[in-house]
Amino acid sequence: MTINSTNVPEELGGHGIGKLLAKSALDYALLNGHFIIIRCRFVQHYIDKYEPQYAKYILN
Incomplete structure (x- = not known):
């Protein structure tokens, strides 16, 4: 599964x-047996900072 971007309206930033979008996408991928390709800097930062356990499921 590829995560290309996350988009949140500026007024809701x-x-x-x-973070909820990132976690939900990551959880969905793992629950469905997918490896993950990250193309979104926000999601990569989220994983690095809050959820390092997802790193083993990421393909470069």
Whole structure:
């Protein structure tokens, strides 16, 4: 599964919606047996900072 981007309306920024989108996408991929290709810098940063356990499922 490829995660290309996350998009949150500017007026909703800073409320954790991007983090929720990232976590939901990652959980979906793992629950369905997919490896993950990250093309979104936000999601990569999220994994590095909050969810390093997902790193083993990421393909470069």
